[in-house]
Amino acid sequence: MLNFERNSYLAINPAYRLRNDKSMIIAFLLSTEAISYRYFDPQAGLVASLLNGKRTIQEVIDILKDVCRNDPAEKIESYVQYALESMEKTDANNPPFLLSSNSTSIENCIDYDPCEFIVNQQDYNPIWDRLGIPIQLLVMITGACQTNCKYCYSDLTNLRSMPIIPKEEWIKIFRQAKENYKIQLLGLTGGDPWAHPEAALIWAEACKLDLLFFLSTKCHVDYSDAKLLVDSGFLSKVNNYGIRRFQIR
Numbered sequence: 001m002l003n004f005e006r007n008s009y010l011a012i013n014p015a016y017r018l019r020n021d022k023s024m025i026i027a028f029l030l031s032t033e034a035i036s037y038r039y040f041d042p043q044a045g046l047v048a049s050l051l052n053g054k055r056t057i058q059e060v061i062d063i064l065k066d067v068c069r070n071d072p073a074e075k076i077e078s079y080v081q082y083a084l085e086s087m088e089k090t091d092a093n094n095p096p097f098l099l100s101s102n103s104t105s106i107e108n109c110i111d112y113d114p115c116e117f118i119v120n121q122q123d124y125n126p127i128w129d130r131l132g133i134p135i136q137l138l139v140m141i142t143g144a145c146q147t148n149c150k151y152c153y154s155d156l157t158n159l160r161s162m163p164i165i166p167k168e169e170w171i172k173i174f175r176q177a178k179e180n181y182k183i184q185l186l187g188l189t190g191g192d193p194w195a196h197p198e199a200a201l202i203w204a205e206a207c208k209l210d211l212l213f214f215l216s217t218k219c220h221v222d223y224s225d226a227k228l229l230v231d232s233g234f235l236s237k238v239n240n241y242g243i244r245r246f247q248i249r
Ligand code: SF4
Pocket: 144, 145, 146, 147, 148, 149, 151, 152, 153, 154, 190, 191, 192, 218
């Protein structure tokens, strides 16, 4: 159990990202290994957006009292307590959602703008059904592949002969996904993602856009391409947390 004393500091574990999904606030795991998310009603989402590791619980309550002046103070206090208790419950296989500290602020946490987490009343849908915006952009960068596995699905389709989409188009798509839909995760299918003639340049740009992805290839990767990726930030943590991986088989 976490300490929910009024003078303790709370933060959302940077393993998760908060997002306004139009009708609900969602928190998803920043991972390409498993898609995992949970959702909050608008009030709990607002509370979550204020937990930046630098505010005490009392400060969060005071902000909400100031914003919701028409609501009785006791109602706000009990709602914050309820929201925190619900956030504390996490799937046993996932990292804890909340971090807490009794005495000092918590470093390197994400500072969200609470205004981004206001859900319009007409959009709010308590009978939550499905995500409004995908968490991960699934990308088949090319159907081509330099290998010839017997079990290859591409051989049963026209995937291998699909026209090549140039890198400029892919970069435009990635940028739009990030800016318009706050996409941070890329899932790669194929074909072999390294078989695209401009593969190294495409993945280097994806690194610069701070997108998290897992590259797996059977192609030859030469030193200059590997260096380009490293120089573009492949090894840097995504959003201060996520780690990209590159599997060469
Ligand atoms: S590596 Fe994948 S895409 Fe390439 S031949 Fe094998 S199964 Fe097909």
